[in-house]
Amino acid sequence: MGVMRLGHVRLRVLDLEAALDHYTGVLGLLPVHRDPDGTAYLKGWDEWDFYSVILVEADEAGIDSFAFKVESEADLDRYREASLGHGVAVAECEAGEVPFCGRALAVTLPSGHLMHLYAEKRFHGKATGNLNPDPWPDGLKGAGGHWLDHVMIMCELDPARGINKVAENVAYFRDVLGFGLGEQVVAGPDGDVQAAAWMFCTTTPHDIAFGAGPRAGLHHVSFFLDDWSDVLRTADILAKRKVKVDVTPQRHGITRGSTTYFFDPSGNRNETFAGLGYLTQKDMPTITWTEENLWRGIFYHSGDVVGDFLGVYT
Amino acid sequence: MGVMRLGHVRLRVLDLEAALDHYTGVLGLLPVHRDPDGTAYLKGWDEWDFYSVILVEADEAGIDSFAFKVESEADLDRYREASLGHGVAVAECEAGEVPFCGRALAVTLPSGHLMHLYAEKRFHGKATGNLNPDPWPDGLKGAGGHWLDHVMIMCELDPARGINKVAENVAYFRDVLGFGLGEQVVAGPDGDVQAAAWMFCTTTPHDIAFGAGPRAGLHHVSFFLDDWSDVLRTADILAKRKVKVDVTPQRHGITRGSTTYFFDPSGNRNETFAGLGYLTQKDMPTITWTEENLWRGIFYHSGDVVGDFLGVYT
């Protein structure tokens, strides 16, 4: 019972064909459906549900919404009550309102982001099938991303005005949705301002992360790769295709992940992320990063301040 | 709520000092405690509970018991009732009876193996700590195994006599403990004999596996490594230390894991296993391997029958 995983993100892109070319040719997602208005649905080859990324053309880049899949309809009822009890607005969505999904809840997070919870989505199957499967399918393009791994969203933080949407989101995901808090950054003169958080519903280091900024937005969407050799291969592919790279291959201190950041043609930040990192569990002590070690946490190898990394987002 | 992870294994070894040298020097586990009778407790550097391996001297190698950690005492009550309802014998253990643990349940599995469930164990902490941690600690020995990953036990299967302890264990773990069934081997003339199973309570490909053999026993205990480069490094270390290697670096078809098998000095089979493989979820369709593809599933690269791999165990 409970939340299973990040199910999908709905991204706004400025040019749908350019975006499709990027998400299929660079990230290696598989296109599964187009709406009459062009809206595109894609999935990672290792995912079984119908899609995990929706690309919708818009005048401004960013994230419209993201969604988590729960185990059963009963979870939806339970989360509806608990959200309301927590003071978080929830609306019901009929089956199909979230495309190809059953009944859903539309949650307006404390940070202002729109999040759906759903229990059913059309089934598609992994590219390798369920019977005597090969470990990976033929014909993958680009990075061959396995699945949508996590999303990092930016939340308003203004201690002077008593606003900390990071902490409010953390409380909601912990108390209502039962997520664990894997890692956090604490800041401020007293080290008591929760300035970033990495939370999990699976047993991986994070399924969602919250960072602090002047406004709500999307920091990045991340796709899973096997290991560090895939990180190199992906970075090579980014260079071959002249993709705008934000951060070349690195180790995160936070989550231990090996990573590369880059931008889709609309300026939405993507990450390819490799390795399990470590196993998370409800009884694992939360890892805390202090403000003076923040950049070592973000980019372990250099520890350098990279202002645009936190300041530029959609 | 529910089962969190494989907490520990209690292994019988013929020579405790030789075993300690192996589990610390080859696998890189950290020794944390010795009982007055010599019984040794070890943990992986990336584990926070006090121990995950108990080595006890005995006349015969094998596994005495293994244990899963659950989230809360309430889980113990729930599993006690459900086990009895399922027809599985359960005994209560007072705090301390399972060393350094709180109250526990002693479950006699359909296969005859002894399994404990417990909710509390003495805390020790990761070697890297919880405050601004490095991704790995200095001074690791041998393979530097992160944690006890899973155990594979052998269960009696004799279709002619209507005995299938694999299937009985699967039913118990699925129906009572809420595990998912990630992969299975089906055999027999009608392809309806469940001859092996890989089950999960985390979101990794397996936390326990059941294989079929003429008698109950231990097939292997497995420790987690980051990736394929660690598999090579570990195999090099095995060679340097003249450890008896069973299976050189390979890819499993089943779980996709990259692996090396070898024996501790008493003949208990160890595995070092790398990579996440894939993310398991309750709604992931079970992967099925048919009998004629069994060996491709076990050793993907060669697909060769290696009789001793299934026939030799403790």
Next chain:
Amino acid sequence: MGVMRLGHVRLRVLDLEAALDHYTGVLGLLPVHRDPDGTAYLKGWDEWDFYSVILVEADEAGIDSFAFKVESEADLDRYREASLGHGVAVAECEAGEVPFCGRALAVTLPSGHLMHLYAEKRFHGKATGNLNPDPWPDGLKGAGGHWLDHVMIMCELDPARGINKVAENVAYFRDVLGFGLGEQVVAGPDGDVQAAAWMFCTTTPHDIAFGAGPRAGLHHVSFFLDDWSDVLRTADILAKRKVKVDVTPQRHGITRGSTTYFFDPSGNRNETFAGLGYLTQKDMPTITWTEENLWRGIFYHSGDVVGDFLGVYT
């Protein structure tokens, strides 16, 4: 001045189309030319000369000849004289006799193998070009082998009859062609029988190797891969394509290379070999393996005797 590298091998295959499918689809060589009789010429994407593998249909698998490229025609003159002085038969080949090559020498090695030396071959260019090149080209198939790396040939050894063609070949390559001796196996009751040798003209661990057997033949032809992650990927591809695998990914003690062995459809043994291993130099002391460590030298991880590995060849 001197021998530069292994230039090509001419392999006998039983079915040319099956062989072409294997060498292009599995090894990833690029087809560059067909003769009217079907004889096929292929090259690695990272080679600049016109071809490195010739496949010719025949009733029996094996190697017809192999060839080394020297720096200049003057080298041919010099090696002609020195070979004759060494008692080794040399014939002149006119330009074109060795296809697409200039004037060549046909050397009958002490072991009986036919080897050509040539100074000119038609130029083709790397797949990545010479101007602002990417590190690897798009569209590679299979293993994407970089280049023909080395060949191992089997030489008659019969100490009882005073026959050691390994040692005779070593003397020829060292004294006439100026190769270095990187590693050797010594055997026999007095440890003075040179039973295998790895020799270099580049600064890699070997460009040619000699093994001992009851008759002259081909042990394997080897193609270069970047690193251990490519070894895994190649082994996965072998499994996907159901290629007969001889030895799954391993570390050699000899040369330190990481390797996989398999067979082409005609039964010629192939190797994919990764990493530099170490830098060879004329003043590097030769590494010696004693008979009791022979198998540790061949297959470092297991050290196991694999009788067919030395006994089966074409």
Next chain:
Amino acid sequence: MGVMRLGHVRLRVLDLEAALDHYTGVLGLLPVHRDPDGTAYLKGWDEWDFYSVILVEADEAGIDSFAFKVESEADLDRYREASLGHGVAVAECEAGEVPFCGRALAVTLPSGHLMHLYAEKRFHGKATGNLNPDPWPDGLKGAGGHWLDHVMIMCELDPARGINKVAENVAYFRDVLGFGLGEQVVAGPDGDVQAAAWMFCTTTPHDIAFGAGPRAGLHHVSFFLDDWSDVLRTADILAKRKVKVDVTPQRHGITRGSTTYFFDPSGNRNETFAGLGYLTQKDMPTITWTEENLWRGIFYHSGDVVGDFLGVYT
């Protein structure tokens, strides 16, 4: 006959103990000797000669000299004549003048750098020995660098004044020492200014490189690692030890190498470099990078201009 390899570098460091700690603890070189004045000699574990790095305390960081080993004394005679014929100043050094070496030539390169050529150096042996060796020794520290791989020196370039010490060095190494030119950067309005060059005497992509700057100096000394997984491990170690990192793990377009740059405590730039990259040969066409692709050549993944990378050197 000819130049075999880069034999050693003599580096000026501001604090000898801090430097020793860095070159042993971070790079993993083995200390082999100290002079009475503290001058330290180190070697990589995979090198057989007595040392490859000399650390000498000085008021200013930089490189005093570097040295190449040739095959024989006859080479020294030959190079002496050819250098003089080329207009390059050469002085004779008696045995021992270059420490632990035989007779040597002191060459003042067109760029002003001091380079020694020698044919003999005291022998020490690889850490793994020559008899049934393991592929790597126990007890390595830090990155465990295999050997001194290459050096990049900065040479004055001022087209307006008709000064191009890059091109002059290239001509000397090519025409007198017989090096090959693997890659070059051409710049200037007509694309005819050779602004950087990578040259080889082994069959690896480079043994020495020349870059252009306002003054002669040392750009970096580089040490060999096996592969990309060692690059990650080394970068982790740099972070653990708070070494000043210049460039986090990347792929070079030029040489294809995977790399990390950092500084020793005195500000001398170090590189750890992994992989063979490709095999160089005398008949391999030189790879040319044009000015607008220069940064893609240097840092393939981002292609970004990193001004300090070329502007900061010792």
